[in-house]
Amino acid sequence: MPDLGFDENMERKFDYGERSFKVTITPALEIEVYDENGKKLKNMPAPGKRDDEQKAAAAYEEFKQMKKQMKMTISSQKMRLEMALSTEREWSVAAWKELFVKNPVMHQFAIGLIWGTYENRKLVRSFRYMEDGSFNTEEEEEYELPETGQIGLVHPIELSEESLEAWKQQLEDYEISQPLEQLERTVYKMTEEEAAGQSLERFGGCVINDLSLGGKLTGLGWYRGSVQDGGGFYTYYREDTELSLGVELHFSGSFVGGENDDVTVYDARFYKAGTIERGSYVYDEAGKEKAYFLREVPERYFSEIVWQLTKATASSQEKNGNWKEEREKF
DSSP states (O other), rough: OOOOTOTSSEEEEESSSSSSSEEEEEESEEEEETTTTEESSSSSOOOTTTOHHHHHHHHHHHHHHHHHHHHHHHHHHHHHHHHHHHOOHHHHHHHHIIIIIISSSHHHHTTTTTEEEEEEEEEEEEEEEEESSSSEEESSSSSOSSSSSEEEOOOOOSSHHHHHHHHHHHHHHTTTTOSSSTTTTTOOOOHHHTTTOOOOOOOTTEEHHHHEEEEEEEETEEEEEOOOGGGGGEEEEEEETTTEEEEEEEEEEEEOOOOOOOOEEEEEEETTTTTTTOOOOOOOOOOOTTTTOGGGOOOOHHHHHHHHHHHTTTEEEEETTTTHHHHHHH
């Protein structure tokens, strides 16, 4: 993870010779520029006549490149943290400190999120990392981070309603906007009927443009399934090795390159990652022999997959009532 030239105080100096400017990263992951007198500027000034020509030109170019890198870094890290939240990614205490305390960019991500200590993937205690380097609890009491153990992003499905509201209020009181949707994330729980089955059918029958479906799913970390006869494919899937889990979405089918036609979503099935063979003219899938019963799927992962599929099918305005019959033929 690059530090983009910033020190542990989230500051970087740009030397123009006669003048110098301090650039900082804010908790909102934005850049602020200050002159030598501490006055905040709208942007980095262009080199002037009083400046050292070579130093100023080099510093100004470095600033422009840093802004581009910052934009790409923030975008990529948001995606990684979304993945970490979905897949229950955990860090050792030492690794977490190295990444989120010492790195100036990730430090700013860290203070806007709610973290937890975990044992055997069970939340032990939620906490927040403060700007001054301390830690506190939802009751705003000082918290001492353990020397060993595992740290991960807290998912709202793990919090009681009281805890969730307490954390929301604390962030509001400190005027902190979260860098990604965490506490406001919609939680989805499986029904008893779903738990007893092997298929997630909440989205069954959704009619949607195939390019829209594919674009949204790939943007969420899914991949196109095996290409079969005539260049057609009938599944999208994702595998999360952190949990040794995979999920496969079945639909009426599209073609490589996209046809820009309407397709019907069928069902989704969970399975052990790495057990489905994929490739050209491969017809393996998560059938009854390989599909998990939904009760075997961790509640956080189930919620996240429903959350993703809700986003992917949001543009659907039509239902195909015969999707189960079509699915059987398929």
